[in-house]
Structures are given as structure tokens and as C-alpha cells.
Amino acid sequence: MTNQDKLKQILASVFNITVEEITNDSSPDTIENWDSLNHLNLVLALEEEFEINFTEEQTVEILNYELLVITLREQGIDI
Amino acid sequence: MDSELRSKFKDIGKVPSYMSYLGLNNEIEKLKPSIEKERIKISFLRNYTVEPILPILKCELFKSGFLAEFYLSDFDTIASETLNTENDFYDFNSDLIILTQWLRLLSEKITSSLFKMSEKEREDETLRIINQFRLFLNGIRANCDTPIIINNFPLPKHVVLGILDHQTDYSERKWYNKLNESLIELCQEIPNVYCLNLEAIFNSVGIENAFESRKWESSKSPFTFSALLPLAKEYDKYMRAIFGKTKKCLILDCDNTLWGGVIGEDGIDGIKIGGTYPGSSFQFFQQQILNLNHRGIILAVCSKNNEQDVIDVFENHEQMKLRLSDFISFKVNWEDKATNIQSIANELNIGLDSIVFMDDSEFECDWVSTQLPEVTVLHLEGEPVNYSSRLFEEGYFDSLSYIEADKNKTDMYKAEAKRKQLHSNANSYEEYLKSLDLHVNIEKGNKKNVDRISQLTQKTNQFNLTTKRYTPGQIEELIHNNDYDIFTMQAYDKVADLGIIASSIILHQDEYSVIDSLMMSCRALGRGLENAFLTYIIESSKKRNKKRIRGVYIPTNKNKQTEDFYKKNNLKRVDQIEKQIIWELDLTENTSKNYPNWITINANNN
Known part of the structure; x- marks a missing residue:
């Protein structure tokens, strides 16, 4: 599984949707379950699965799929 | 539970991760309408973010046969929700109420001046906090007799007086300990209220690993996954004890379970029990089983062996902690184990769902799980040093009472x-x-x-x-x-x-x-x-x-x-x-x- 796949898998689990529903444009506007609580869960899940620690700033920035990818790269993840 | 979900639950036990709990939680949600489980409603009255525990709690409760639904109070509404009679909280009709407050939000003084306070001031602060809890609890009791759990308070990681702290009258940690004692006294004062030992969970995980200061500051969510998991399991233990799901009987295999080696091959002098490792581990395991027996859990043996060989060990091996008389039923034969366990249940007139079966053989464990899905099967894997913690970690035998007569259970069944x-x-x-x-x-x-x-x-x-x-x-x-x-x-x-x-x-x-x-x-x-x-x-x-x-x-x-x-x-x-x-x-x-x-x-x- 590539890290892209892994990221999509995590998003799918956290927001209770299928992997196919996730696109580069996915954001709280396109995913109904992406609310503040699930965002917290997303951060928890990403940190655990990729074994990273977001900075406080990053946790508020990662508000769409592309930003997620960029931020994971900043954290040294090959994605 | 269908077999697919069952195997996922098995996997989650092996390498638990927050992700896998989220996934499983989604599946439960999907299946929900068709699931035949006891539906229970749990309310959280809280002053901090407890949301991340919900998916884990739902899965853990599901394993125990509950399908949970949650109600969450707002952050600062505990007083109005408990003291007014008509509101969403009471309308929800909870089966269990969890009252959990984060101390820093209750007491400004504990961060600013605890180490400077006089004895009188320290006592006043304890009293103020306890009285607030008392007010809420009495408010709830005036409306319903639903069981209530309150969490006690974990000790702080850093104390101002550092290495001197525990050696002075100004000790912050001593104050926390006193507060926790007062909380237990309060619980005993009001019916059906229990105090969950969050402090012990923090100790066992390590404060360092349990508390997340960054998430605390940003979203008032204090726990890491390492703390959330045992906390959810602890709530589940209370649920099982409160709702009558405590296990009553422990059925044990013999070879490589109660002693190391195979009696039929190694003989009474060859099996490992007592003395040095691994015999010492098996002996400690037996001691802990005996302790459970004296706490009111009845014991039985289910082993594929020649009966006389096994009886000989129990009667004559001097390192054995367990003796024949400790067992209520003794099934040592070559029948299949599911049949034997079923007949033990019939003999004792107890439900299969009140039985825990322990065996080192994966084959036997799988067989019993598929034949008798209501029996809780614990597969003893790996080193025998880990066996005894298997008896306690899931809290299968935990109950909310312990009385003198529990010691004599075995005699009664005999x-x-x-x-x-x-x-x-x-x-x-x-x-x-x-x-x-x-x-x-x-x-x-x-x-x-x-x-x-x-x-x-x-x-x-x-x-x-x-x-x-x-x-x-x-x-x-x-x-x-x-x-x-x-x-x-x-x-x-x-x-x-x-x-x-x-x-x-x-x-x-x-x-x-x-x-x-x-x-x-x-x-x-x-x-x-x-x-x-x-x-x-x-x-x-x-x-x-x-x-x-x-x-x-x-x-x-x-x-x-x-x-x-x-x-x-x-x-x-x-x-x-x-x-x-x-x-x-x-x-x-x-x-x-x-x-x-x-x-x-x-x-x-x-």
C-alpha cells in the first residue's frame, strides 16, 4: 500500500465513507462528516498511523486533501 | 456477531490502534439496525473533550454484548443539566451516567497556589470540590437511580516543590491523594455511585504517555490513545459488573496451562511446576487462580489426558498450589472439549455466558469458540510469565461486591x-x-x-x-x-x-x-x-x-x-x-x- 492509499484509507475510516469518494478536492465542504470532532479524530489517527506529531499550526491547516499531502511531506512522509 | 466481525475483533485485540477502532465503529454503525444486542444509553456529564473515547468505548462494549448510544453534556452545563428536571439529559433516560471533570478546570488554585496554601486552605479547597460533586450527584438522585461513575483525579506530572514535595506538609501530591479519598467517601454516601480509578490507569500507562498537553491546550482533550484504551476498557468492566455479566466459572486445561510440559509424556517428575522459571510462572499462575477461587469464582478442569495421571499430579506433586478439592468439576477424558464444557455448565446449572475457558492450544480454543460462541475463550499464547495477567486484564471476574461467603462457593456447589x-x-x-x-x-x-x-x-x-x-x-x-x-x-x-x-x-x-x-x-x-x-x-x-x-x-x-x-x-x-x-x-x-x-x-x- 502506498502512503497515498494509506491516507485515503484513514480518511475513509474517520469520516465513514468509501475510499473512492475521496478526491484531491476533498474538504469539510465536500465531506459531510468532516466536523470539528472528526477533525480531532483525524489528527489522532494520522499521527498514530504515520508515527508523526503535527505542530499546533499544522493541525488547523490540514483542511483539505492537498494540504494534508503537503503537510505530511513536511513531516518527512514520502507521499 | 457474524464471523467476519468476530475475526476483526480478534485482530483489534492483538495490535490495537485508534484507526482500527474507528473502522470497526463504522461497521457497527452500518450493521446497527440488525444487531441483536442489549441496547444501552450512556451519558457523559463532563467539562472537557471526551469525544475521542466514544468509538473505542462503543467497540469494547460491543464485545461485551452491548450496543451503546451516547449523550454528551455541553462543557459547562453540568449544574443546569443535573439540577433542572426537564432537559435533554433526563429525557435521554440513561442506563449509566459518567460524571467526569478535569480538575484544572474546577480549581484555579491547584495550578497557582496549592504549594503555598495553609492546611486550612487546602482542606477548604477539597471540601469545595467535593461539595460541588455532591450537589450534582444529589441532583441526579432526586430524579433517577441510574448508576453513576465518577472518575478520580490523576496526579500532576510536575510539582513545584519537586524532590521535596512528598516530604512536606505542603505536598501537592498528598493533597491529590486526600482529594481522591474524599471522593470515594462521597461515592459511598450516595447510592449506586462508583469511583473509577483514573489515577491508577495513569500510573499503569505512565503520566508521560497518558496525558497530552498539546491536545489539552488546543482542544481540551487530555488523553492519548494509550490512556483512552484502558479507560474505555475500565468503563466496560463497570458496565459488565453493573449489568450482571460477571463471569462465575473458570475452566482450565492442564498441560502447558497449569504446568509446563505434557504429563502423559514427561511424567510427574518431568512436568514444570514450581522451582525455577518456567515452573515458577506456572506456580504463580496457579496461585492467582486460587485467589480468584477465594473471591468466589468456581473452578473446573477440562483436559485431554488419562484421568489418573492428572489426579496423581493434583494429589501428589508438592509444588502444586491447586488441589483436587479446589475444583467443582473434573473432566479429564478424550471427549471433545466443547461437549465437556457444555456438560460442566449443565452440572452446575450456570449459563455458558458465565464461563471463561483457558487453554494453550489454538486448535482447542478455536473449536470451543465455534461450537460454544457464548463461552469466553482465552488462548494462552507465548511465555507463561504472561498467563496470570490474562486472568485480570479484561476484568471478566470483576464484580461490585465482595463478601465473606464468596470464599465458600466451591463447597456450596459440591x-x-x-x-x-x-x-x-x-x-x-x-x-x-x-x-x-x-x-x-x-x-x-x-x-x-x-x-x-x-x-x-x-x-x-x-x-x-x-x-x-x-x-x-x-x-x-x-x-x-x-x-x-x-x-x-x-x-x-x-x-x-x-x-x-x-x-x-x-x-x-x-x-x-x-x-x-x-x-x-x-x-x-x-x-x-x-x-x-x-x-x-x-x-x-x-x-x-x-x-x-x-x-x-x-x-x-x-x-x-x-x-x-x-x-x-x-x-x-x-x-x-x-x-x-x-x-x-x-x-x-x-x-x-x-x-x-x-x-x-x-x-x-x-
């Missing part, structure tokens, strides 16, 4: 086996009952039996007409309430004393009495004792000049055998209010009923 023997020698059932020379003592609730009455309400599932659970505190209150009568029935026969095996709570109103609760331990069934007890209750109601007596039956998954109990005793069905079926007997008619002639009744009710 006496029952002896009676069965007498039975098979008798010509008729009545002749058998007469041969037992059965006596009962009926007593009112009092200081001495209050714990046992509470325990009967908590643990009895099968012969229990209303399955209402009461804490010792609640029972004590009812004892002092003149509108109520509480009776206990102790039985003894020529084989043994069965102890207090039944209890009933009766509410007396103007013209009639209502049997609020009536339960009897299932090991006392089949002797007509329940009918004698009811006859006594009816007579006592007549003595109070009541015109009618009402019996209530509330059906559950477990108490079907009591469905016709009132009918068989000549009460008439008069009403049904939601799930409650009401039976009634007119006491003004001449309804005197005789006690079964094989039972001698002694009543001591002064």
Missing part, C-alpha cells in the same frame, strides 16, 4: 452435586425432597445481610422477576424505610448450609403491597423454595391487613423461567405498563396456601 447423587437414589422427586430435610430461615433485612441482599440483586439473572439492581447503600435505606419490607431466605438441609439464597423487596402502599423485587440463586432451584418464599411474603402482607398483593414481572433475555411464576401461584394478570406485567392476588378471599410439606419454615422477624 454439596449440590452430592444432592444430585441422593436424588438419583430416591424413588420419586418428592421422596428425594423429603429425604433432604430442608429448613429455611426467613429474616428481615438487617446490617448483617445487607451486602448479600445487594449481591443477590446484582448477580441474579435467571430467577429474578424484575432484575432491579440495588447497591448496599440503597438496601440499607430501604431497610430503614417503614413502607418497605425486605426479606431474605436462608436454606439448609442435611447435606449443607446453602446460605442466603433468596431475597425480596416489598413496597406497602395504602391498600396493597407490591413485590418490587424477588430473586433466588439458581443453585437453590427445584426444591419449591421459591413458592414457600412467596407464600411467606403473601402471609406477611395479610398480617399488615392489605387487601391485595401485586407481583411485577419484567422480562429480560435471561429470566424467562420466571414468566409464569406468579400465575403458578394463583395470581391473576391484571395490567401491563410498558414492559412490566402486573399480577395480583386478592387477599380478602380465603387464599391460604400451605407451604410445601418437605420444607420447615423458621421465621425470625423481630
Whole structure:
């Protein structure tokens, strides 16, 4: 599984949707379950699965799929 | 649970991660409408973010047979939600209320000045916090008797006085410990309130790993996954204990479970038990099993071996902690283990769902799981050093009471086996009952039996007409309430004393009495004792000049055998209010009923 796949898998689990529903444009506007609580869960899940620690700033920035990818790269993840 | 979900649950136990819990939680949500599980409602009254625990808690509860639904209070609304009567919180109709507050938000002083405060100021601060809890708890109690759990407070990671802290009167940690003690006293003061030891969870995980300061500051969410998981499991343990899912019987394999090696090959001098590792681990495991036995868990053996070889070990190996007499049932043969476990359950008259089976063989464990899915199967993997923690980690045997009589459980079940023997020698059932020379003592609730009455309400599932659970505190209150009568029935026969095996709570109103609760331990069934007890209750109601007596039956998954109990005793069905079926007997008619002639009744009710 590539890290892209892994990221999509995590998003799918956290927001209770299928992997196919996730696109580069996915954001709280396109995913109904992406609310503040699930965002917290997303951060928890990403940190655990990729074994990273977001900075406080990053946790508020990662508000769409592309930003997620960029931020994971900043954290040294090959994605 | 279907097999796919079952295997996912098995995997999550091996390498738990927050992600896998989220995934599993989604699947439960999807299946929800078709799931046949006990539906329960849990409310969180909280002043911080508890949301991340919900998916984990839902999965853990699911494993225990519950399908949970949650209600969350807002952050600063505990007072208004508990003290006003009409609001969403009370409308939700919780089965369990969790009151959890983060101390830093309750007490400004603990971060600013605790280490400078005088003894008086320190006590005042404790009192202020406890009184606030008391206010909320009393507010809830004025509205409902739902069980409540409050979390105690973890100790701080850093203290101002550092290495000096614990050695001075200004110690912050000492203050926390005192506060936690006061919290427990408060819990004992109000019925049906329990104190969850969050501090112990923090200790076992390590404060360092349990508390997340970054998430605390940003979203008021204090716990890491490492703390959330054991906390969810702890709530689950309380749920099981409160809702009568405590396991009663532990069934054990022998080779490589109770000792190292195979008796049939290694012989009594070759197996590893006692002495150095790994024998020492097996011995410690046996000691812990024995401790559970003295706490009221009954033991049985189920092993594929030559019976005489195994008996020889239990009787003659001097390093053994467990002896033959500690076991209530001994199935050492070449039959398949599911059949053996089923017959142990039948012998003891206990449900398969109250059995835990431990074996080192994956094959046997899988076999038993598929044949008897209600049995909890623990596969002993890896090093024997880990075996004993398997007994405790999931809290299968945890219950909310511990009384003197728990120690003698095994003897009681043994006496029952002896009676069965007498039975098979008798010509008729009545002749058998007469041969037992059965006596009962009926007593009112009092200081001495209050714990046992509470325990009967908590643990009895099968012969229990209303399955209402009461804490010792609640029972004590009812004892002092003149509108109520509480009776206990102790039985003894020529084989043994069965102890207090039944209890009933009766509410007396103007013209009639209502049997609020009536339960009897299932090991006392089949002797007509329940009918004698009811006859006594009816007579006592007549003595109070009541015109009618009402019996209530509330059906559950477990108490079907009591469905016709009132009918068989000549009460008439008069009403049904939601799930409650009401039976009634007119006491003004001449309804005197005789006690079964094989039972001698002694009543001591002064």
C-alpha cells in the first residue's frame, strides 16, 4: 500500500465513507462528516498511523486533501 | 456477531490502534439496525473533550454484548443539566451516567497556589470540590437511580516543590491523594455511585504517555490513545459488573496451562511446576487462580489426558498450589472439549455466558469458540510469565461486591452435586425432597445481610422477576424505610448450609403491597423454595391487613423461567405498563396456601 492509499484509507475510516469518494478536492465542504470532532479524530489517527506529531499550526491547516499531502511531506512522509 | 466481525475483533485485540477502532465503529454503525444486542444509553456529564473515547468505548462494549448510544453534556452545563428536571439529559433516560471533570478546570488554585496554601486552605479547597460533586450527584438522585461513575483525579506530572514535595506538609501530591479519598467517601454516601480509578490507569500507562498537553491546550482533550484504551476498557468492566455479566466459572486445561510440559509424556517428575522459571510462572499462575477461587469464582478442569495421571499430579506433586478439592468439576477424558464444557455448565446449572475457558492450544480454543460462541475463550499464547495477567486484564471476574461467603462457593456447589447423587437414589422427586430435610430461615433485612441482599440483586439473572439492581447503600435505606419490607431466605438441609439464597423487596402502599423485587440463586432451584418464599411474603402482607398483593414481572433475555411464576401461584394478570406485567392476588378471599410439606419454615422477624 502506498502512503497515498494509506491516507485515503484513514480518511475513509474517520469520516465513514468509501475510499473512492475521496478526491484531491476533498474538504469539510465536500465531506459531510468532516466536523470539528472528526477533525480531532483525524489528527489522532494520522499521527498514530504515520508515527508523526503535527505542530499546533499544522493541525488547523490540514483542511483539505492537498494540504494534508503537503503537510505530511513536511513531516518527512514520502507521499 | 457474524464471523467476519468476530475475526476483526480478534485482530483489534492483538495490535490495537485508534484507526482500527474507528473502522470497526463504522461497521457497527452500518450493521446497527440488525444487531441483536442489549441496547444501552450512556451519558457523559463532563467539562472537557471526551469525544475521542466514544468509538473505542462503543467497540469494547460491543464485545461485551452491548450496543451503546451516547449523550454528551455541553462543557459547562453540568449544574443546569443535573439540577433542572426537564432537559435533554433526563429525557435521554440513561442506563449509566459518567460524571467526569478535569480538575484544572474546577480549581484555579491547584495550578497557582496549592504549594503555598495553609492546611486550612487546602482542606477548604477539597471540601469545595467535593461539595460541588455532591450537589450534582444529589441532583441526579432526586430524579433517577441510574448508576453513576465518577472518575478520580490523576496526579500532576510536575510539582513545584519537586524532590521535596512528598516530604512536606505542603505536598501537592498528598493533597491529590486526600482529594481522591474524599471522593470515594462521597461515592459511598450516595447510592449506586462508583469511583473509577483514573489515577491508577495513569500510573499503569505512565503520566508521560497518558496525558497530552498539546491536545489539552488546543482542544481540551487530555488523553492519548494509550490512556483512552484502558479507560474505555475500565468503563466496560463497570458496565459488565453493573449489568450482571460477571463471569462465575473458570475452566482450565492442564498441560502447558497449569504446568509446563505434557504429563502423559514427561511424567510427574518431568512436568514444570514450581522451582525455577518456567515452573515458577506456572506456580504463580496457579496461585492467582486460587485467589480468584477465594473471591468466589468456581473452578473446573477440562483436559485431554488419562484421568489418573492428572489426579496423581493434583494429589501428589508438592509444588502444586491447586488441589483436587479446589475444583467443582473434573473432566479429564478424550471427549471433545466443547461437549465437556457444555456438560460442566449443565452440572452446575450456570449459563455458558458465565464461563471463561483457558487453554494453550489454538486448535482447542478455536473449536470451543465455534461450537460454544457464548463461552469466553482465552488462548494462552507465548511465555507463561504472561498467563496470570490474562486472568485480570479484561476484568471478566470483576464484580461490585465482595463478601465473606464468596470464599465458600466451591463447597456450596459440591454439596449440590452430592444432592444430585441422593436424588438419583430416591424413588420419586418428592421422596428425594423429603429425604433432604430442608429448613429455611426467613429474616428481615438487617446490617448483617445487607451486602448479600445487594449481591443477590446484582448477580441474579435467571430467577429474578424484575432484575432491579440495588447497591448496599440503597438496601440499607430501604431497610430503614417503614413502607418497605425486605426479606431474605436462608436454606439448609442435611447435606449443607446453602446460605442466603433468596431475597425480596416489598413496597406497602395504602391498600396493597407490591413485590418490587424477588430473586433466588439458581443453585437453590427445584426444591419449591421459591413458592414457600412467596407464600411467606403473601402471609406477611395479610398480617399488615392489605387487601391485595401485586407481583411485577419484567422480562429480560435471561429470566424467562420466571414468566409464569406468579400465575403458578394463583395470581391473576391484571395490567401491563410498558414492559412490566402486573399480577395480583386478592387477599380478602380465603387464599391460604400451605407451604410445601418437605420444607420447615423458621421465621425470625423481630
